[in-house]
Amino acid sequence: MSQTIMIHDLIEAIKDEVIGWRRYLHKYPELSFQEEKTAQFVYETLQTFGDLEISRPTKTSIMARLIGQQPGKVIALRADMDALPIEEENNFEFVSRYPGVMHGCGHDGHTAMLLGVAKILTQLKDQIKGEVRFLFQHAEELPPGGAQEMVEAGVLDGVDMIIGAHLSSNLPLGKIGLSYGPAMAGADTFKITVVGKGGHASQPELAIDPITIGTQVVSNLQHIVSRYQDAQETLVISVTQFHGGSAINVIPSKVTIGGSVRSFNLGIRENIPNFIKRILKGITEAHGATYEFDYQFGYAPTINDEEITRLMDETVCELFGEESREIIKPIMASEDFSAYQKVVPGSYIQIGAGNEEKGIIYPHHHPRFAIDEDALEIGVELFVQSSFRLLETGNK
Structure with missing residues (x-):
């Protein structure tokens, strides 16, 4: 059995668990710099995986380190965790339980995906050459932002490169958007x-x-x-x-x-x-x-590293086919992922999570924003496979 097929089977086995994590986080959203219960949930979930060195770089953020059996590069994977001050207008079962607070930008999905990636990679520790750091970041939505605080706390010390992703309702399910160079303003x-x-x-x-x-x-x-x-x-x-x-x-x-x-x-x-x-x-x-x-x-502007983006591009095409790949123009919205890119090269991509047939058509920060949860499995697989590619062939 090839490594790709084995990884796909492992991810398929935890698909429902990842969706469950996302729905729990959606029910209990927390605003920027207030993510105490969210961080605790992430901490406790990571503890169940084993083989991780878990720490709190700041009061409401989490870093987990997975150190492989052999030396090599160090890559960081980032997810943001904070919600928005929006009164949710959706009516599904896991709607926000907190009045005036909502995961209206997909950060609940980002966190759930990265938990899934951490679970899979810990099961594959013996195949990892180097180190993978999982950054669960607070306060992306509120300047000065949590990324800069995490950088100052030393989460990138010794890191060679970083990748991040955003679930996008503007892209249909199955599409993955990449930008070479400028990505977000x-x-x-x-x-x-x-x-x-x-x-x-x-x-x-x-x-x-x-x-x-x-x-x-x-x-x-x-x-x-x-x-x-x-x-x-x-x-x-x-x-x-x-x-x-x-x-x-x-x-x-x-x-x-x-x-x-x-x-x-x-x-x-x-x-x-x-x-x-x-x-x-x-x-x-x-x-x-x-x-x-x-x-x-x-x-600051989010400027993607050309070589890392090329490696991500190759991974997308190999996993999901060239038809899934979409080169997108720079977006005028902003992201504090740029704080990491000031320190190490990185790439930030968009994962399609919109679906007109399911009524998932509303933009980010809208009271009826939603994601197609099938995108979570795509995100987990992309991050896991990209991690191996970056560890083996990325920049040093």
């Missing part, structure tokens, strides 16, 4: 306060109107995308907040403007705050106003 935020001089609406000449000045700021921010950078680079600047005034007949003294910046190019990303300040300075000085400006760098 960096996500930053800004807050601007335009300070003018308040006054009565009937005498605007006596005021310095921050609303009219603020609208000019909003309009000119779009010039950054269209005029300040190479047209072939991808950049999104979205103004999502504009607050000012409290009475119809009063010009306010200030307005606040907030928004989001998404980018892939690290050089462009670093220059965005300077571009915004240049616009703010010019417009406010022209009208006798002043400004306050706060810019927060969030998650």
Whole structure:
């Protein structure tokens, strides 16, 4: 019996167990930095597998190390565990038991898959050359994110490479999406306060109107995308907040403007705050106003390592056929998996979990988000087989 067939049979034998883990986690979701019961469940489940060195890098995260019988490379596999502040509107039996908290992004499935991978690989320990680390990460959904905390706690010390995956309702079941190079955007935020001089609406000449000045700021921010950078680079600047005034007949003294910046190019990303300040300075000085400006760098872009992605690509094609492989364009959403990629090369892929026939059509972070649970078995098999390929032929 070939190793591939043997692994497939082992995974088939635990399929229902993986689904059971996912459903338990879905019933009892916990928000970012609050995953205490989730982490304890993962810890206790891992203990039943044997042969794992289990630790808590942070209060609500888990790391398990599987050290093979022979020396070799060290790879890390990552799953996130946190839920979202959403009131679930699904009606299946394992719907969230906690009001206002829901696994609306598939992290329950990620955790269950990685538990399945850990169980299978512990059974195959004698075939492992090197080490596999299982990272069960907290707080992916809430910047500054759990990945950076885990890096600072040393989970990547000695690691050669890392892989991660996201169950995606945007991809149909059976499809696996890969991105060479940029995969997900960096996500930053800004807050601007335009300070003018308040006054009565009937005498605007006596005021310095921050609303009219603020609208000019909003309009000119779009010039950054269209005029300040190479047209072939991808950049999104979205103004999502504009607050000012409290009475119809009063010009306010200030307005606040907030928004989001998404980018892939690290050089462009670093220059965005300077571009915004240049616009703010010019417009406010022209009208006798002043400004306050706060810019927060969030998650960096997720940039996949070309060689690791190629190895994942080969694994997908061999396991599931070339028709399952889909090269996808970079996604403008963000992921704190990028914190790991700053330290070691890695690749982040998408596993199709949508199914129109079953009504699994809702996007991530929607109150009716769901996954086709058949995707869990696909994810476990992909991670197990990729682990062996990476340990044997990956970068050093």
